[in-house]
Amino acid sequence: MILAKILSSYTFRAALATVLGISIVVLIVMLAVYSLFSYNYFNGVHDGLSTELERFSDAYEQGGLPFANHFIDQRSQQFHVVHFAYVIADQDLEKISGNLKDWPEYREYGDGWLNFEMGILQDGNSSREQDFVAVTQLMQDGNHLLVARSDVEVLAYVSFVTGILFRGFLVTVILGAVAAFIVTWEFQRRLDNINRSIKTIMAGDLSARLKISQLPRDEGSELQQLAINLNIMLDRIQDLMDGVKQVSDNIAHDLRTPLTRLRNDLVSFQKDCSTHEFDRVETLIAEADDMLATFNALLRIARIELGETKAEKISLALDKLIEDVVELYEPLALEKGIRLQLELYPTECVADRNLLFQACANIVDNAIKYTPQGGNVQVSLSQGDQCDFDDHLDGSNNKEASVTFSVLDSGCGIDQSNYKKVLRRFYREESSRSLQPGNGLGLSLVAAVAKMHDFQLIFKPNDPGLQVHLHMQG
Structure with a gap:
């Protein structure tokens, strides 16, 4: 759930868009660096071939074929990182001398992005086709000189540089995405803390405040x-x-x-x-x-x-207290012809007896008051794990130790949008003002007692009527 929240958050999407934008800029810079490097590198290859051909042609012009062969032997014996191939051919391109078997098959260079006057040659000595970068020169006696360099080394070096640039781009994207995720997670965590505090305040606890981190970095x-x-x-x-x-x-x-x-x-x-x-x-x-x-x-x-009334909490028989409440209002129910049902089981709870009696009495009084003649009012006690409204409770997971006092009536009920409003002082629904006299303080007192004891007061529709549940610790 937290992952989906992070991925769908505006902060993450904005951070990811920033990372992608930076990555595109980095990619453009890397492509520019690659293009510049490729140009300079291949230009260096061309200059190297041209220089080597110039030396080869000088040797040939000075001493003819013997000097040219001596040059080839001498250059072949020298240790160089770059190795060249040499061929001397006649006017028909038949090999006269050199360290290649034949004059290689010549074709125009196919990759148009390299704008060098070079050719690609195939080495006849190899069983497989091998690419060469080469330059040639026509001598005064009609013979042809060729100096070639294997293209594999060049392309391998370019591929190595390309791999470095690509991996650098990939690392930039991955690290940027991870950084965006971490920043969003941290921001979302703090935002969730603020939202939780705000929800607590919205629930009616105006004394709650947002927790401010005391860390220096914040x-x-x-x-x-x-x-x-x-x-x-x-x-x-x-x-x-x-x-x-x-x-x-x-x-x-x-x-x-x-x-x-x-x-x-x-x-x-x-x-x-x-x-x-x-x-x-x-x-x-x-x-x-x-x-x-x-x-x-x-x-x-x-x-x-205000806390001026101190709750004298004692362990009391809750079922006996409810019996006393029902006994008090039973004559009023009989007078209105209301069927008063009682479902209790022996249980105890820790509370102030007088305050809890008043709260339960107010709930039963409202149920009987707003239930028409011939209606039904059900008063019951149930264990927490038997209730079907756990999602309405405020997080008590100790179901074994919890007990719920419930009053269900068949009266006019309360509109669900007014569940919180009826807990305010003097608030009464317009539909109920003409039905019964009252001052709008009964449920306010119930809410105050529930808050003092850390009980949960829950309203649910009864179709028709209202369900009132007071969830408390046994």
């Missing part, structure tokens, strides 16, 4: 500067969010006391009022109780999120 890098700027932006966002929460918490705290006094005054006034006024005051007391409950819930959420 100091001042573009990614480091990007991480620093993002962290500064996140600090600012968190300050603003904390400010909004603090304002709402302060309002709730400041209004709770006068609202409590108002309720107490209404209770006192109710004792002295008439029957007609008694019902109206009773309604006002109920509304005051709802407002106090909202403020208390808001303050409780704030204390949990």
Whole structure:
């Protein structure tokens, strides 16, 4: 997977394109070097042949055939890296003397890229055809002189140089591709770290920050500067969010006391009022109780999120706690004609009993509240390895030690795009506002309790209705 990600990344493709561009430039330079080398080298071969022919013709002109034969013997006995062949022939190109058996078969040089006045000859002494580079000269007496040099040595040297240039080009491409891969892998690794941190922040943890490498070689890098700027932006966002929460918490705290006094005054006034006024005051007391409950819930959420409420975690019988929750809401379910199913098994978990009871109660309360008459609500406990939503969990691999509290209803459900929104304070779907009264804090409290205990809160559609799963460690 990481290989496919690297190969498909823009960074790798851009680096590879750069390497290919550089390689093409290197290839052009190498071809230019090769052409220059070939020209100079073959020009040197031609000059060498011309010089040797000039010496050979001088010997022939000075002393005729004896001097020419002596020259051939003398040159053949001398140790040279380059060996020449000599032939003296008459007007009909019949051999008179020389170290080749016959005047070689002559043909024009076929490779047009070599612009030298040379010929290619075939050695009649060899059973196989052998190429020579040769030059000839017609003497005053009508005889022909020929000096030749084997082309194998020349071509072998050129082939050697060509191989070096080709291997150099190939090494450039391979090393460039490897370097591009390594650079992309390192860049992708750091980018994945940034993306993981961003996903954590997007999931709701505004306290998370991008990790900035402290290695000296990273100091001042573009990614480091990007991480620093993002962290500064996140600090600012968190300050603003904390400010909004603090304002709402302060309002709730400041209004709770006068609202409590108002309720107490209404209770006192109710004792002295008439029957007609008694019902109206009773309604006002109920509304005051709802407002106090909202403020208390808001303050409780704030204390949990700020860490002011310390979880008194103990090992408790989870099945017994769920039974108490269901027993509390069973009369409400019977009143609405809702079939309340309970599937439990004895299990324990470590949690704050009061907070966990409140969270589970809020989930069951919502299920019953938004399920129409005659509907179904199923409350169950299941082991982690029996759940069919492992891909929704946040990475807990200890299935043997995990337990899931699930509530499934047949109500109106929640739109999947709003799963995260319903965890916000005071958020309610428009479709649910007209169905039941509420303040939009129930699931916010559940989310705060789940975060405090490192539980996972998961929503899934139930068709119809909603599935709510609270995944916790047993």
